[in-house]
Amino acid sequence: MDTIPAYERDPYATTLETRVLRTGEEQGRPFAILEDTILYPEGGGQPADRGMLGGVAVVDVQKREGEIRHYLASPLAEGPASLELDWARRFDHMQQHTGQHLLTAVAQDRFGWGTTAFHLGATVCDIEVTATAMSLRDMAVLEETVASEIRAHREISARRVSPETYKLEAVRSRGLPEGHTGDIRLVQIAGVDLNTCGGTHLRHTGEIEALKLLGTEAIRGGTRLFYVAGRRARLRLDAHETRNAALRALLGAPDEDLVPALQTKLDQLQASDRRVRKLEEDLAEIQAAALAARPEGLVEAHAEGRDMAFLQKLARQVLAADPAKAVFLTAESGGQGLFLLSAGEVSALDVPTLGKAVAALLGAKGGGSGKSFQGKAPDLAARAEALAHLRASGG
Known part of the structure; x- marks a missing residue:
């Protein structure tokens, strides 16, 4: 077996004839140790590859106790096996990871911002930089500079050096992993960056295609910068275009007028809400006056389509008009029933006891x-x- 795994020797290899040397199980998950592998194990901010081994899905790849474990959907026997890489997933990771190297280098060289962390997410990636703040102008300059380096089609290469040679290299690095021994892998973007990294990368910056900065947030005294690269940028644009097409149809406005058109709709909705609230207040006053005028001590009403706030308002007005009364109010809203039992200051109704009884009869909480x-x-x-129970209990 070559001491350098196949995923590092050729990150573009998608199939490999290999051998299952040993199998095992970890916390109920079967795994296989292979003679060689094209599947990258999670590390350095880059997620693990996926693929198929002997027709069985590889669901995770991790380094454990000095070996690379391929976690499988089902157990597999030892012996020769064909290994296939989920290339679409890998190439996406290569675009995001190489984009991070370029973004980190430009941020350092153009603005003096060091990168302290990197996260390759399922939909969005981010780096944490030492910038205490980042303006929109800064982001525009950073993005355009990265774009120029993508267009420059700069060659990307990887090599291993000894610890002694490493000390002589002009390496941009956040440091080696704790306990690292032996040769050190360097990834170079010609004329731009030299960094320590064990991940998989593209052949040249042109394969990044594009890198779009999405926004920032303050974190730990620095700034987290979100981005997408490559096909993710195209997919994101496609999603925005699909969404805009739907908004254009709903609002009857071109793209440049979508925000003003939506603001107009929101203003109209808020005005309508205010009118509805005023009408509800008027309705509550009328209903409250009618309920307070009834001769019985417990009055009841059902308000279709109203919420609890309306029931509470109605109860307050009834009991303010006649503190000797009690009210049993219900409503149906949002597919569920609401009820309120309330008594005035001089009413003798045992609300806590009867309220629990009503809840039990209605199957309510x-x-x-x-x-x-x-x-x-x-x-x-x-x-x-429930109303009959209240009446029989003296209401």
Whole structure:
């Protein structure tokens, strides 16, 4: 076996005839140790590759105890096996990871911002830089400079050097992994960057295709900078175009007028909400006056399509008009039933006890104390039964 794995010797290899040397199980997950592998194990901010081994899915690849474990969807026997790489996933990771190297180099050389962390996410990537703040102008300059280096089609190469040679190289690095011994792998972007890295990279910057900065957030005294590269940038643009097409149809406006058109719709909606709230207040006053005028001590009403806030407002107005009364109010809203049992200051109704009884009859969850009890029920099918219980209990 070559001491340098196939994924490092040729990151563009997609198939490999290899051998399963040993199998095992870790926390219920079967794994295989191979003679050689084209699948990259998670590390350095780059996720693990996926693929197929002897027709069985490789669901994860990790370095454990000095060996590379290929975790499998099902156990596999020892012996010769064909290994296939999920190339689309790998190439995406190569675009994002190489884009990070270039972005890091330009941020350092153009602005003096060092990179302290890198994360290759499923949809968006980010680096953490030492910039305490980053303006939109800074981002524009950074992005354009990266774009010029992508267009320059700069060659990318990797080599291993001894620790002694490493000390003589002009390496841009966040340091070696703890406990590292032996040769050190360097990845170079010609004329731009030389860095320590064990990951997989492209042949030249042109294969990055494009890199788009998405935004920033403050973190640990520095700045987290979000980006996408390569096919991810095209997919993101496609998603934006699809979304804009839907918005154009809904708002009847071209792209450049979507925001003003949406703002107009929001303003209209807010004005409508204000009118609805005023109408609800007027309705509550009318209903409250009618309920307060009834002769019985416990009055009831059902408000279709209203929320708990409306029921509470209605109850307050009834009990303010006649503190000797109690109210049982219900509503159906959002596919569920609402109920409120409330009593005025001089009402003798035992609200806590009766409230629990009503909740039980309605199959509701609720609570309260003193003079008010409210809850939510799957439906109000037992409303009449609950009202009859209240009446029989002195309400």
